[in-house]
Amino acid sequence: MSSNADIYHEMIVDYSRNPINYGEIENHDVTFHDSNPLCGDSIDIDMKIDENKVTDIKFHGKGCAICMACSSVLTEITKGKSIDEARAIEKNDVLSELGLEHLQAVRIKCALLSLKVLKSALYTYIGKNLEDTSDVDKLKEEAANLY
Amino acid sequence: MQSTESLFENIRKDFPILQRTVRDNKPLVYLDNASTTQKPNQVINSITDYYQNHNANIHRAVYALAEEATEAYESTRDKIANFINIKDRQEIIFVRGTTEAINLVAYAWGRPHINEGDIIVTTEYEHHSNIVPWQLLTQEKRAKLEYIGMDDNGELILDDLDKYLATGKVKLVTFSLMSNVLGTITDAKTIIEKCKAAGVPTLIDGAQAVPHMKVDLEKLGCDFFAFSGHKMLGPTGIGVLWVKKSVLETMNPFHGGGDMIREVHKYETTWNDLPYKFEAGTPNIADVVGLGSAIDYLTKIGMDNVREHEIELTRYAIEKLSEVKGLHIYGTTDISKRGGVISFNFADVHPHDVAQIIDEEGIAVRSGHHCAQVLMERLNVAATSRASFYIYNTKDDIDILVNSLNTVAKVFKL
Numbered sequence: 001m002s003s004n005a006d007i008y009h010e011m012i013v014d015y016s017r018n019p020i021n022y023g024e025i026e027n028h029d030v031t032f033h034d035s036n037p038l039c040g041d042s043i044d045i046d047m048k049i050d051e052n053k054v055t056d057i058k059f060h061g062k063g064c065a066i067c068m069a070c071s072s073v074l075t076e077i078t079k080g081k082s083i084d085e086a087r088a089i090e091k092n093d094v095l096s097e098l099g100l101e102h103l104q105a106v107r108i109k110c111a112l113l114s115l116k117v118l119k120s121a122l123y124t125y126i127g128k129n130l131e132d133t134s135d136v137d138k139l140k141e142e143a144a145n146l147y
Numbered sequence: 148m149q150s151t152e153s154l155f156e157n158i159r160k161d162f163p164i165l166q167r168t169v170r171d172n173k174p175l176v177y178l179d180n181a182s183t184t185q186k187p188n189q190v191i192n193s194i195t196d197y198y199q200n201h202n203a204n205i206h207r208a209v210y211a212l213a214e215e216a217t218e219a220y221e222s223t224r225d226k227i228a229n230f231i232n233i234k235d236r237q238e239i240i241f242v243r244g245t246t247e248a249i250n251l252v253a254y255a256w257g258r259p260h261i262n263e264g265d266i267i268v269t270t271e272y273e274h275h276s277n278i279v280p281w282q283l284l285t286q287e288k289r290a291k292l293e294y295i296g297m298d299d300n301g302e303l304i305l306d307d308l309d310k311y312l313a314t315g316k317v318k319l320v321t322f323s324l325m326s327n328v329l330g331t332i333t334d335a336k337t338i339i340e341k342c343k344a345a346g347v348p349t350l351i352d353g354a355q356a357v358p359h360m361k362v363d364l365e366k367l368g369c370d371f372f373a374f375s376g377h378k379m380l381g382p383t384g385i386g387v388l389w390v391k392k393s394v395l396e397t398m399n400p401f402h403g404g405g406d407m408i409r410e411v412h413k414y415e416t417t418w419n420d421l422p423y424k425f426e427a428g429t430p431n432i433a434d435v436v437g438l439g440s441a442i443d444y445l446t447k448i449g450m451d452n453v454r455e456h457e458i459e460l461t462r463y464a465i466e467k468l469s470e471v472k473g474l475h476i477y478g479t480t481d482i483s484k485r486g487g488v489i490s491f492n493f494a495d496v497h498p499h500d501v502a503q504i505i506d507e508e509g510i511a512v513r514s515g516h517h518c519a520q521v522l523m524e525r526l527n528v529a530a531t532s533r534a535s536f537y538i539y540n541t542k543d544d545i546d547i548l549v550n551s552l553n554t555v556a557k558v559f560k561l
Contacts, residue, residue: 008504008558016497039499040516040529062529064497065559110499 007107008065012098016065021075023058029129032121033061036109041067045075045117049125052083059117064110066100071114073097078118087122087139091115091146112147119143154448155456159539161187161444173509176544181327181355181488181535182513183377186441190380193440197433204429206406220432223439224422227387230442231353231372232363237421238395240388241430245354246276248373248388249321251425252350253280255398256371256390257288257319265290265318268311270333271297271525272326275518277352281321295322297525301329301478301485305337312345320349321371324356328517328533329478330461330488332356339368348394354378358537359457359486361450370394376434381441385434388425395421402427453538457487460536460545464489467549473561474552477526487536490517493552496559498532504558505551512548 028046035042041063048056057078059071074094078086091112095101100111123139159165164185169175177185197219203212205220228236242248257280261267267281271294278292285292293311296304303322311317320342325332335351342349350371356362358379364372371394376385390398400407400418404427409417418424445453462482468474473494479485493501498514505512513533516523523529534548555561 008500013559016500017495038515040520040523041499042529064499066500067497107499107503 007100007103009099012065012069015069015072015098019059019068020072021058021079022060022072024060025056025058030121030125032117032124034113034117034120035061036113039064039110041110041113043067043071043114043117045114045121047121047125049083049129052130054078054081054083054086059114063113066103066107066110067113069098070094070100070111074114074118083122083126087119087135089115089118109147116143116146119146154452155538155541158187158448159541161189162539163188163191165539169509170507173507176508176510176547178534178536178540178544178548179511179513180358180537180540181378181517181533183383184358184380184537185539186380186382186437187444189444190382190437190440194382194433194437197436202433205432206423216432219436219439220430223435223442226439226442226446230446231357231389232365233389234365235392238389238392240390240422240425241435242373242386242388243384243431244375244377244386245274245352245373248386249276249350249352250280251388251401252371252373252390253284255401255425256394257281257284259397259399261285261288261290261318263289264316266293266311266314266316267291268293268295268308268317268320270295270303270322272301272303272329272331272519272522273321273323274327274352274354275520277321277323277350278521290318291316294521297522301326301331303331303333303338305334305341308338308341312341312347315345317342317345317347320347321352322349323352323354324362325359325486325488326478326519326522327355327488328490328519328522328531330355330485330490330535331478332360332484332486335367335369343368355486355488358445358453360454364389376438376441379441380444381438382434385431385438392421395425398425400427401425404428406430448538456538457536458482460540460542461485461487461489463542464534464536464545464548467545471549471552473556477531487540488533489535490531490533492528492531493555494559494561496555496561498530500559501532501552501555504555505548508547508551508554510548510551 025046029049031046033044043061045059057075120143123136127136162185201215203216205217224236224239281292295307348370351369353374357374370391372389377383407419407424407427409419475492477490502514515530
């Protein structure tokens with residue numbers, strides 16, 4: 001069995017040192033903030049959305065290496081996707097990218113905080129800007145029950 | 148007489164959990180004592196013995212078991228009185244822990260005494276349990292909550308207290324005797340002197356102090372004092388609130404129910420004597436018994452010896468940790484002003500990552516905000532790693548911790 005410390009491979013450490021898409025978008029179309037009450041990880045995501053497409057996405061905040069690496073990967077995956085594609089992103093799309101599928105329960109919230117924030121940002125955007133808001137509640141529920 | 152050193156060498160044998168291994172057969176190095184402590188056999192056995200031989204509800208029934216259970220429960224009250232030097236056992240109220248004790252004061256004392264425009268003063272290095280109950284109270288009453296600031300050395304800026312006292316509006320000053328993050332020992336004497344001169348009552352959160360040093364309430368002269376059993380070898384779910392009788396007599400009940408009453412009629416009730424007025428319902432009898440054993444255990448060692456042992460460990464740990472490149476220790480390095488709690492950050496590595504990596508070596512340290520987010524904001528950090536010591540820790544534990552940081556450095560290419 002691999003040890004828990006094995007999760008700290010090269011990619012995680014590199015992403016935590018040099019996060020991708022880190023920063024703020026000045027003229028964002030939507031922004032959302034959330035944190036994990038127990039550990040204090042805290043993430044904001046800003047998005048630029050044109051014609052239902054995520055044309056730019058950045059995150060900022062404080063978090064552990066797992067949180068930072070997953071936020072980097074998530075924003076990479078999301079950039080360029082349509083809203084429908086973005087909302088279809090699942091836990092494992094992020095975790096598998098970093099080999100974190102078997103992350104222990106206590107750390108899973110570090111890995112998935114940014115995905116929760118992304119989903120929340122999406123329902124915020126849809127609720128405010130789109131005519132068809134029928135799925136907003138489902139998306140809210142998805143965000144709330146992610147971990 | 149046994150030398151102090153051999154006294155502490157033998158202590159580990161009393162703690163079954165310290166004999167186990169974790170994570171791939173690594174001996175357990177338990178350094179999260181500010182959070183909760185491990186339990187010696189003496190405490191564990193006293194709880195088993197209570198349930199096996201004496202279990203009954205207390206205070207009412209006349210049969211033999213009830214008498215024994217009552218005696219076991221009430222004898223802990225006397226042990227507490229001796230332990231923290233209180234003359235009147237009626238001033239000691241059993242609660243679930245420090246959190247409940249402070250909430251009890253905020254509710255039962257705060258509601259009848261705090262009015263619009265009043266000020267309650269706390270400090271920047273409080274645990275959430277000494278902040279949030281006061282936020283709830285001051286919001287409800289349109290009163291104000293103010294903070295005594297902290298300097299870069301981790302000590303309180305008492306000029307702030309003078310400033311608030313000068314307004315004449317302060318109704319309570321509440322502070323911890325030892326910070327759960329920095330280990331700073333508060334200058335309680337000066338604070339209480341200032342408050343007494345201004346006629347303002349004081350509450351002390353003793354959760355971190357009582358387990359680690361001799362505390363003498365008569366000398367301190369505060370009005371309210373709270374601490375928890377589980378941070379001093381006792382079981383979880385039991386703690387103590389002490390309130391000066393003259394103040395206790397001005398307080399409303401906290402919970403209504405059985406045992407706290409004298410007479411109940413359809414529309415009115417009279418209250419039981421102190422302290423039972425504040426102990427509604429069947430209390431946590433078994434854990435009160437366990438707390439009594441914990442006090443016996445600590446009394447046998449002697450609280451001055453406990454403090455001496457921790458000073459030795461803290462001095463050693465600060466010395467060794469200071470040699471680690473990139474490691475920053477928070478708070479004062481003056482050992483006489485701090486307890487055995489060391490918060491640190493290691494270069495730019497997040498405390499959760501430090502904790503997870505060294506967990507592989509069997510080391511239990513805490514990482515996070517330690518229920519002190521106001522302090523984290525003041526320190527301008529999201530989190531810290533925290534190692535905290537107790538009677539069973541050794542210099543070997545500290546060496547293992549310091550060595551494990553090499554692994555962290557390697558993983559994060561420091």
